Amino acid sequence: xxxxxxxxxxxxxxxxxxNVSRDELLQYYRDMLLIRRFEEKAGQLYGMGLIGGFCHLxxxxxxxxxxxxxxxxxxxxxxxxxRDHGHMLACGMSARGVMAELTGREGGYSKGKGGSMHMxxxxxxxxGGHGIVAAQVPLGAGLAFADxxxxxxxxxxxxxxxxxxxxxxxxxxxxxxxxxxLPVIFVIENNQYAMGTSMKRSTRSTTxxxxxxxxxxxxxxxxxxxxxxxxxAGEKAVAHCRAGKGPYILxxxxxxxxxxxxxDPAKYRTREEVQKxxxxxxAIEHVRELLLQGRHASEDxxxxxxxxxxxxVNDSAEFAKESPExxxxxxxxxxxxxxxxxxxxxxxx
Amino acid sequence: MxxxxxxxxxxxxxxxxxxxxxLKQEGDAVKAGDIIAEIETDKATxxxxxxxxxxxxxxxxxxxxxGVKVNTPIAVLVEEGESADDVADRAGADSKPAQVxxxxxxxxxxxxxQPGKSAxxxxxxxxxxxxxxxxxxxxxxxxxxREALREAMAEEMERDETVFLMGEEVGEYQGAYKIxxxxxxxxxxxxxxxxxxxxxxxxxxxxxxxxxxLRPIVEFMTFNFAMQAMDHIINSAAKTLxxxxxxxxxPIVFRGPNGAAARVAAQHSQDYAAWYASVPGxxxxxxxxxxxxxxxxxxxxxDPNPVIFLENEILYGRSFEVPDLPDFTIPFGKARIxxxxxxxxxxxFGIGMAHSLEAADKLAQDGIEAEVxxxxxxxxxxxxxxxxxxxxxxxxxxxxxxxPVGSIGNHLSAYIMENAFDYLDAPVINCTGKDVPMxxxxxxxxxxxxxxxxVVEAVKKVTYR
Numbered sequence: 001x002x003x004x005x006x007x008x009x010x011x012x013x014x015x016x017x018x019n020v021s022r023d024e025l026l027q028y029y030r031d032m033l034l035i036r037r038f039e040e041k042a043g044q045l046y047g048m049g050l051i052g053g054f055c056h057l058x059x060x061x062x063x064x065x066x067x068x069x070x071x072x073x074x075x076x077x078x079x080x081x082x083r084d085h086g087h088m089l090a091c092g093m094s095a096r097g098v099m100a101e102l103t104g105r106e107g108g109y110s111k112g113k114g115g116s117m118h119m120x121x122x123x124x125x126x127x128g129g130h131g132i133v134a135a136q137v138p139l140g141a142g143l144a145f146a147d148x149x150x151x152x153x154x155x156x157x158x159x160x161x162x163x164x165x166x167x168x169x170x171x172x173x174x175x176x177x178x179x180x181x182l183p184v185i186f187v188i189e190n191n192q193y194a195m196g197t198s199m200k201r202s203t204r205s206t207t208x209x210x211x212x213x214x215x216x217x218x219x220x221x222x223x224x225x226x227x228x229x230x231x232x233a234g235e236k237a238v239a240h241c242r243a244g245k246g247p248y249i250l251x252x253x254x255x256x257x258x259x260x261x262x263x264d265p266a267k268y269r270t271r272e273e274v275q276k277x278x279x280x281x282x283a284i285e286h287v288r289e290l291l292l293q294g295r296h297a298s299e300d301x302x303x304x305x306x307x308x309x310x311x312x313v314n315d316s317a318e319f320a321k322e323s324p325e326x327x328x329x330x331x332x333x334x335x336x337x338x339x340x341x342x343x344x345x346x347x348x349x
Numbered sequence: 350m351x352x353x354x355x356x357x358x359x360x361x362x363x364x365x366x367x368x369x370x371x372l373k374q375e376g377d378a379v380k381a382g383d384i385i386a387e388i389e390t391d392k393a394t395x396x397x398x399x400x401x402x403x404x405x406x407x408x409x410x411x412x413x414x415x416g417v418k419v420n421t422p423i424a425v426l427v428e429e430g431e432s433a434d435d436v437a438d439r440a441g442a443d444s445k446p447a448q449v450x451x452x453x454x455x456x457x458x459x460x461x462x463q464p465g466k467s468a469x470x471x472x473x474x475x476x477x478x479x480x481x482x483x484x485x486x487x488x489x490x491x492x493x494x495r496e497a498l499r500e501a502m503a504e505e506m507e508r509d510e511t512v513f514l515m516g517e518e519v520g521e522y523q524g525a526y527k528i529x530x531x532x533x534x535x536x537x538x539x540x541x542x543x544x545x546x547x548x549x550x551x552x553x554x555x556x557x558x559x560x561x562x563l564r565p566i567v568e569f570m571t572f573n574f575a576m577q578a579m580d581h582i583i584n585s586a587a588k589t590l591x592x593x594x595x596x597x598x599x600p601i602v603f604r605g606p607n608g609a610a611a612r613v614a615a616q617h618s619q620d621y622a623a624w625y626a627s628v629p630g631x632x633x634x635x636x637x638x639x640x641x642x643x644x645x646x647x648x649x650x651x652d653p654n655p656v657i658f659l660e661n662e663i664l665y666g667r668s669f670e671v672p673d674l675p676d677f678t679i680p681f682g683k684a685r686i687x688x689x690x691x692x693x694x695x696x697x698f699g700i701g702m703a704h705s706l707e708a709a710d711k712l713a714q715d716g717i718e719a720e721v722x723x724x725x726x727x728x729x730x731x732x733x734x735x736x737x738x739x740x741x742x743x744x745x746x747x748x749x750x751x752x753p754v755g756s757i758g759n760h761l762s763a764y765i766m767e768n769a770f771d772y773l774d775a776p777v778i779n780c781t782g783k784d785v786p787m788x789x790x791x792x793x794x795x796x797x798x799x800x801x802x803x804v805v806e807a808v809k810k811v812t813y814r
Contacts, residue, residue: 040381044400047357049419054361077561111594120593127560127597132584138550139585142557149513149539149563172550179545263360265393271384278382334595335629337653 020228022296028070028227029287030305032062035086036284037313038095039258042085042102045317046262051102055116058086060257063283064189065090067230068157068250071238075152079127079140080159082117083256087159091124095316100323107323111330134160134167137186141177141247144184155183155241163194165208174215174247181246185237186212188251189224195260196268209251219249225281255281351431352401353422356410359388359395366390367415368423373405379426386412386423403428474768477733478683482644483672490673495665497639498528498604501646502566504676506536509564512650515542515555516568516605525570526606526665552578552603556585556655559601564650569605572621572659578603586655587630602649604658607635608700608750609787609798611663618787620751622699625657626727627755632681633728635659637702639669641725644679651678661700682729686738690718693808694738696761697748698724701799704780705748708804717812727757735761736769743774744811748804753781775811780804 039057046055058065061083069090072078080087088098093109101108101119109119117131127143130136140158147154164170165188177184188208192199199206209219218240222233230252237248255277259266266274291297356366367389373379380402388397406427410417417423492500506512513536518525520533520543533541544551548569555565569575575582582603589597608620625633632654636642642660649656687702688709697705702723709719720738724730739745745765747758758779765777783797 040400043398047359047419048355049358052361079557109594110592110596113594114592118592120589120596122596127557128589128593130585132580135553135580135585138553138581139557139560142554142559143561144557145554146558146561146563149511149558169549169553172545172547173553175545176547176550176554180542263363263390263392263395265395267393271396334591334593336632337590337595337598337600 020290022291022294024070025287025291025294025296026305028063028066029284029291029302030309031066031069031090032227032284032287033305033309034095034312035059035062035066035089037309038089038099038316039085041313041317042099043258043262045099045103045320050321051116052104053115054082055102055262056083056260057258057262058083058256060277060282061189061191061224061254062086063227063230063286064187064224064252064254065159067224067227068185068187068234070227070231071234072155072157075125075154076238077125077127077140077143077147077154077156078159079136079143079156080129081133081136081161081164082129082131083161084117084119084129088119088121088124088126088129091121091126093119093121093124093126095312096319099316099320103320103323104325105320105323106326106330107319111334112326113330113334134164134169136160137164137167137170138173140186141173141182141184144177144182144247145180148180148182153183153242155185155238157185157187159187159189161194162188162190162192162199162208163197163202164188165190165211166194166202171211171215174212174217177247178215178217181244183241183244184247185234185241186217186219186247186249188249189254190251191254191256193256193260193268196264196266198268207251209249212247212249217247217249219251221251221253224252224254225277225283225286227283227287351406351425351427352403354385354399354424354426356417356419356421356423357388357397358419359390359397360392363390363419365416365418368410368412368417369394371408371412375405375408377405379403379405399426401426404431406431474732474736477731477737478680479686479734482640482679482685483674483677488673489670491668492639492671493666493668494636494639494642494660495526495528497643497669497671498646498660499530499532501643502529502650503532503535505647505650506532506540509650511562512564512566513540513542514566514568515544515551517544517546517570519543519568524568526662528660528665529568548574548577549581552581553585555601555603556581556599559586559599559655560589560597564600564602566602566604566650569603571617571662572605572607573617573619575603575605575621582625582631582655582657583628587628590654591630598653599655600653602646602652602656602658604646604649605660606662606665607659608661609663609782609794612789612791612794613787614789615786620659620699620749620782622659622727622749623751623756623760625659626730626757626760628728630655631728632656632726633659634681634726635699636725637664637687637699637723639667640671641679641685641723643671644677645681645725647676648678648681652681659699664700664703679725681726682731683725684731684734685723685725686720686734687723688719688721690720690742692718692742693720693744693746693812694735694742695719695721695746695748695804695808696724696735696758697721698727698757699750701748701750704799704801704804707801708748708808711801711805712808715814717808717814719808724757730761732764732768735765739765739769740772743772744808745773745777746780746804746807746811747777748780748799750782750799753779753784756781775813778807778811780807 609618
């Protein structure tokens with residue numbers, strides 16, 4: 001899947017900001033739709049018992065990763081929590097490989113040994129997939145430390161939620177990241193609920209990006225249901241990091257439509273609250289409207305995209321069902337590396 | 350085309366549930382995301398959303414039905430103008446779900462191939478590697494453990510640009526225990542990085558840097574403080590290679606003094622050897638001599654895996670002979686026979702070796718010849734050397750400073766019992782620290798720690814003297 005939408009060549013007639021091209025909008029529509037349909041399918045396979053354990057869906061938050069990925073270049077790194085399927089698809093990892101990992105099969109990104117919460121890709125610079133809330137924050141700063149140490153201009157996107165923002169290690173990391181001018185963008189995906197605990201019930205300091213001020217890290221709040229706003233904020237943050245000015249915080253206001261995990265009955269919020277977000281603020285619907293109103297695409301064009309996406313997702317599900325379970329010998333492999341890992345000393349020398 | 354809607358699994362453990370309520374009726378139009386039913390699991394009542402759009406053609410399971418197995422068809426979704434009857438009939442004739450087959454999870458070792466190592470299978474103990482650590486006739490020099498560690502790090506930093514040291518007071522302060530003295534001047538602040546007092550933070554940053562291809566040496570001022578960083582050591586560093594199916598190696602060394610120093614009380618005096626040695630994915634080193642400290646540190650820095658390097662404050666200032674070689678490493682999993690003997694095998698590591706060697710001297714005066722084995726690494730462990738020695742002496746005492754429950758000695762006793770039971774002439778005795786938090790009072794502290802006289806006593810017990 002192409003990652004880089006073409007730069008603005010034609011301007012939208014109505015609705016969309018004038019610096020957004022048709023191709024760009026179509027790309028965002030596709031990318032977000034892929035995540036949504038993929039997650040719906042994952043939920044379905046979970047219901048069928050083909051996916052086990054924990055499964056945290058990204059439905060509703062699609063504009064966050066799609067917008068930020070649009071601000072990246074080759075070599076940039078990303079790392080996130082256990083709600084990670086969207087991040088993987090958005091950085092170009094294959095739907096097949098992700099879905100087959102969800103079903104615990106040999107064809108999955110971790111050969112079936114990681115599952116929903118633990119997938120990685122050296123090729124796409126995706127560093128997981130971490131199950132302990134906020135652990136990915138210092139790890140992400142460490143990835144940025146490596147890039148700075150090696151003297152390149154890559155940046156790292158360290159994604160975490162509003163729940164993780166209350167872990168102490170986040171602030172140890174803020175302190176060191178700014179002390180050492182690390183090129184890391186802390187992306188707080190604020191979906192307003194830490195599992196079942198709303199922001200109001202967990203902190204009096206509800207402006208999360210503002211917590212960076214204490215350390216001297218600039219940041220801002222972004223409308224996470226508007227992919228164009230997310231992309232614009234991402235570009236600003238990236239420019240700051242690449243210029244060697246140290247870390248940046250983006251608090252992206254978003255919303256998850258589904259429960260925390262598959263077994264969450266979501267009694268901590270009303271059905272009406274969720275429905276209102278879906279009806280009024282849905283990120284995919286927003287881009288769909290921009291495309292139609294701006295006459296960039298017809299209903300038929302969009303239907304064709306819908307079908308393409310459906311085919312990709314169905315193909316991934318078929319692959320994930322048919323891929324064999326890992327060989328029993330796999331139990332004993334990958335505990336220790338025998339040789340230098342990829343991307344290590346030799347390569348940089 | 351008509352599709353069956355199946356009873357969903359709505360939690361990791363759900364096998365059946367109650368169809369509490371239908372929120373859509375036969376003939377109702379349904380679109381993706383609509384809630385069509387409420388289902389009670391063992392834990393909660395869940396809303397069940399439609400995945401596809403269509404018309405609810407037929408309800409197969411009435412509301413209020415209990416014990417509905419996961420994957421049972423509960424309704425049929427049809428397209429406009431289509432009848433549900435043929436699909437419903439088919440479902441009635443064959444109530445099994447059409448195409449879904451969840452993978453089996455309870456395969457035994459006999460099915461589907463050989464897993465390699467079952468609980469009851471005895472793994473053959475490998476032949477020990479008894480080659481000398483350095484060539485005979487090598488020129489030796491005297492140095493302290495502190496100097497040996499410093500020299501090892503400096504040599505590896507010279508050798509590999511991606512190696513760097515980070516930790517509290519490693520740079521300008523010259524090291525809380527002076528291990529890194531002079532390294533800042535030599536390598537600069539890019540490669541000798543002073544951190545704030547943020548153990549979980551810098552352990553995580555070090556681990557992230559290792560995942561990205563650098564080779565960090567993370568110094569903990571003492572391993573007592575590493576408990577704050579335990580999550581990154583275990584969950585982030587040790588497990589990521591496995592969780593990534595072999596993609597993400599983590600070449601990092603976590604090092605610092607471990608165990609009791611003197612009079613620093615309970616929170617600063619714990620030996621963590623057995624904790625770390627229990628974790629697959631880590632390698633664990635605990636040297637006694639300066640030569641081992643140097644050779645093993647160089648090996649640790651080159652190892653592509655996370656290595657826990659447990660030093661000892663009391664040993665830092667002790668001097669030993671170290672081979673004067675330009676590039677000297679000691680492989681992991683190769684024990685050192687520090688003293689040969691025929692009457693009893695004493696197995697130890699780290700500072701335990703000091704007590705063991707002292708005990709062996711005393712025992713020799715009583716005519717008991719003890720063989721003293723220094724394990725040097727606790728993961729991997731050199732089982733071959735242990736078993737070979739047990740077969741010769743038939744008696745074993747293990748010596749360590751850590752707590753008694755779940756100790757390295759406990760593990761070795763079990764291993765020896767399983768693999769050399771017929772060679773044992775006496776039960777194995779584990780000499781350990783006492784089962785108490787470390788006290789401050791000088792007399793109590795002395796009693797809490799393992800001593801040479803306790804080792805002597807244990808040896809006399811197993812040799813029936």
